[in-house]
């Protein structure tokens with residue numbers, strides 16, 4: 144069991160007693176119940192569980208796409224669950240990147256322009272164009288910068304999406320089924336890339352997945368069942384000690 148609380152480090156992500164309920168007609172459905180965990184910097188966390196167990200809902204509550212009904216979410220020590228929307232947008236832009244199963248690139252923009260989007264949104268201090276080039280180099284796509292998504296393979300599109308998610312240098316990257324739309328070989332390339340980015344940039348990863356091969360990379364494994372956190376264990380790549 145690893146609960147990540149051994150060091151005094153501020154966790155990159157902390158979730159406290161998080162609940163999410165939805166009203167469906169007369170009924171109230173509890174999608175997430177009393178979820179509590181903390182993730183210190185540098186972990187590679189997998190979030191697994193059956194379809195409908197609440198993985199995407201939990202990621203949504205972390206990234207701000209969804210709002211918890213109860214409990215708190217701390218990003219780098221800041222309670223974002225009690226924050227006003229105007230202030231929140233900037234914090235999210237700097238602290239958490241998001242990658243989706245379907246890549247979600249803007250089809251009319253080139254790879255470079257897609258990576259620049261969060262830099263303009265967040266008023267990046269340096270040159271967005273230079274930063275986009277740097278990021279696309281990091282994900283091995285220097286030769287594809289002026290391509291549009293339709294001119295890229297699935298694996299390449301996902302690498303652009305990863306570059307975009309990391310553009311503002313967030314300490315946390317959250318991914319929902321990042322290999323779900325990829326063939327096994329392409330999926331492995333993407334996972335090797337994420338692991339390499341963890342090593343070189345120190346980024347912390349939380350990855351929701353059904354893909355058992357993702358767990359080979361895990362330093363930590365969270366398991367949801369029916370909206371509850373039922374397991375929180377060290378993964379095969381957990382640091383010794």
Ligand SMILES: Nc1ncnc2c1ncn2[C@@H]1O[C@H](COP(=O)(O)OP(=O)(O)OP(=O)(O)O)[C@@H](O)[C@H]1O
Nearest residue numbers: 165167174192193194195196197198199200201353
């Ligand atoms: N807007 C909504 N209205 C009603 N129910 C919802 C809504 N969003 C999610 N749910 C329900 O919440 C539960 C959790 O859904 P969620 O998408 O988080 O699961 P998941 O673990 O990501 O599943 P999958 O592995 O299929 O992606 C499901 O039972 C789903 O039907």
Ligand SMILES: [Mg+2]
Nearest residue numbers: 198199200319
């Ligand atoms: Mg899901």
